[in-house]
Amino acid sequence: MKVPSVEVERRLAQFKAASRKGGVKLTHQRLEIFREIAASLEHPDAETVFRGVQRRVPTVSLDTVYRTLWRLNDLGLITTRCPRRESVRFDANLSRHHHFVCTRCGLTRDFESGEFDELRIPESVRALGHAETTQVEVRGVCLRCAKETKTKRGIATKKEEP
Amino acid sequence: MKVPSVEVERRLAQFKAASRKGGVKLTHQRLEIFREIAASLEHPDAETVFRGVQRRVPTVSLDTVYRTLWRLNDLGLITTRCPRRESVRFDANLSRHHHFVCTRCGLTRDFESGEFDELRIPESVRALGHAETTQVEVRGVCLRCAKETKTKRGIATKKEEP
DNA sequence: CTATTTGCAAATAATTTGCAGTGCG
DNA sequence: CGCACTGCAAATTATTTGCAAATAG
Numbered sequence: 001m002k003v004p005s006v007e008v009e010r011r012l013a014q015f016k017a018a019s020r021k022g023g024v025k026l027t028h029q030r031l032e033i034f035r036e037i038a039a040s041l042e043h044p045d046a047e048t049v050f051r052g053v054q055r056r057v058p059t060v061s062l063d064t065v066y067r068t069l070w071r072l073n074d075l076g077l078i079t080t081r082c083p084r085r086e087s088v089r090f091d092a093n094l095s096r097h098h099h100f101v102c103t104r105c106g107l108t109r110d111f112e113s114g115e116f117d118e119l120r121i122p123e124s125v126r127a128l129g130h131a132e133t134t135q136v137e138v139r140g141v142c143l144r145c146a147k148e149t150k151t152k153r154g155i156a157t158k159k160e161e162p
Numbered sequence: 163m164k165v166p167s168v169e170v171e172r173r174l175a176q177f178k179a180a181s182r183k184g185g186v187k188l189t190h191q192r193l194e195i196f197r198e199i200a201a202s203l204e205h206p207d208a209e210t211v212f213r214g215v216q217r218r219v220p221t222v223s224l225d226t227v228y229r230t231l232w233r234l235n236d237l238g239l240i241t242t243r244c245p246r247r248e249s250v251r252f253d254a255n256l257s258r259h260h261h262f263v264c265t266r267c268g269l270t271r272d273f274e275s276g277e278f279d280e281l282r283i284p285e286s287v288r289a290l291g292h293a294e295t296t297q298v299e300v301r302g303v304c305l306r307c308a309k310e311t312k313t314k315r316g317i318a319t320k321k322e323e324p
Numbered sequence: 325c326t327a328t329t330t331g332c333a334a335a336t337a338a339t340t341t342g343c344a345g346t347g348c349g
Numbered sequence: 350c351g352c353a354c355t356g357c358a359a360a361t362t363a364t365t366t367g368c369a370a371a372t373a374g
Contacts, residue, residue, distance in 0.1 A: 025328060025373050046364085061331045066364060068329095100290040107291075113284045121300060122275045128262040129269075129304035136298050138283060142291035187348050187353060208339085223356045228339065230354095 003039050011038040011092055015077055022075045032057050033068045034077070034092065043081050043089040043108050081108065098135055102142035111138075165201050173200040173254055177239055184237045194219050195230045196239070196254060205243050205251040205270050243270065260297055264304035273300075 015034050019026050036052045037044060044052070050065045069090055072078045081089045081099070089108070096117050097110040116136045125131050177196050181188050198214040199206060206214070212227040231252055234240045243251045243261070251270070258279050259272040278298045287293050303311070 027329065027373070029330075059331075063332085063365075064330060100287055100293070102291055103294070109290050111284065111286050111290065113286070115284065116281070119281075119298065120277070122273065122277065124273050124275070125262055125300055125302075128271050128273065129264055129302050130308055131262070131300045131302040132265070133301050134298055135301065136281065136296055138287055138293045139295050139297065140287075140291050140293040146292055185353095189348070189354065191355070221356075225340075225357085226355060 003041055005039075008035065008039045011094070014094065015092075018075070018077055022077075024071070024075065029053070029057060029060050029064055030068050030072075032060070033065055034072065037069075037078060037090050037092040040092075041109060043091050045089050049090065096133075098138065100138045100140065100142075102145055103139050104141055104145040107142045107144070109142075165203055167201075170197065170201045173256070176256065177254075180237070180239055184239075186233065186237065191215070191219060191222050191226055192230050192234075194222070195227055196234065199240060199252050199254040202254075203271060205253050207251050211252065258295075260300065262300045262302065262304075264307055265301050266303055266307040269304045269306070 012031075012035060015038070016026060016031075019030075024030075032053045033049060036049050040052075042048070046062070046066050046069055049069065050060070050062045053060050053065065069078065073080055073090070077092075077094075079091045079094075081091055091110075093110050095112070097112050098116050100109045100111055101107070113136070116134065119134045119136075121131045121134070174193075174197060177200070178188060178193075181192075186192075194215045195211060198211050202214075204210070208224070208228050208231055211231065212222070212224045215222050215227065231240065235242055235252070239254075239256075241253045241256075243253055253272075255272050257274070259274050260278050262271045262273055263269070275298070278296065281296045281298075283293045283296070
């Protein structure tokens with residue numbers, strides 16, 4: 001599975017516009033780093049983004065990836081997640097969305113839901129601050145892990161995300 | 163603000179029971195490490211837990227804190243969060259709960275909501291896996307940050323969590 | 325042109341591991 | 350008593366920084 005290229009292009013266009021407005025330069029590396037996240041369903045971490053970009057821009061350096069990612073994050077052009085023990089992961093989906101997280105393997109996927117976008121905030125939250133948006137994380141077992149359970153009953157095998 | 167001591171004791175009792183059942187030893191350090199998280203509203207990181215425990219158990223070491231936290235996490239006795247750029251934070255609130263996160267300072271507070279516990283899962287999630295629970299993250303501006311904005315119009319000052 | 329951004333290499337911070345001794349059950 | 354747990358110190362990551370050269374606008 002991949003992010004449809006139409007959607008990738010849409011994200012890229014939005015990114016370019018926002019970059020110009022934000023006064024950041026549109027370098028080759030920066031564009032490719034963004035593209036890498038925008039095209040991925042995996043919410044990749046810095047290292048993974050680096051390896052992906054490296055295939056297209058062999059001279060790119062890991063520190064540029066780190067710098068760029070945090071820079072884009074500060075500008076609000078991407079956001080961060082960290083579903084599990086490992087390092088921070090990045091998300092270029094700026095549309096309102098929610099997450100499905102597999103409690104076995106950590107697989108994290110976006111999904112949209114108008115209903116979840118409009119949740120009524122409980123009274124008690126008033127005491128904490130002024131609520132602006134809600135994001136729901138649905139936890140469960142992904143299809144692949146569920147299938148594995150059926151085959152080799154209950155042995156939680158460590159594995160990579162698809 | 164602090165977690166009421168009745169609640170801390172309840173969490174401790176639950177922890178002791180679960181530890182015995184899980185076959186892990188109830189050492190002094192382990193108990194104090196758990197107490198530190200159980201008594202905190204802040205979802206502290208490893209370093210912070212370490213400093214807190216150190217006041218009561220001066221000989222405790224940072225690596226024991228790390229090992230213990232991940233051990234407890236693996237046993238399901240605590241959970242993890244990482245609301246911002248900094249390192250992973252831990253949560254000893256095992257009751258069903260949701261989070262309010264301040265987008266300015268990162269303050270994270272638990273709250274309960276029967277309504278949020280029972281959200282109807284959208285159809286589209288079926289394609290991803292078998293949903294089990296939902297956790298809502300409400301994002302907004304905490305009271306303290308909101309107050310600051312009113313005083314010094316719009317300058318986002320960096321600050322510690324309360 | 326000139327302020328940003330990059331790549332490199334080196335520094336720092338965060339986290340994990342090996343090992344010998346300690347203590348819970 | 351034995352095995353899980355601890356503290357120490359050293360190792361390993363992960364991430365950040367300083368600086369000179371490169372480049373977008």
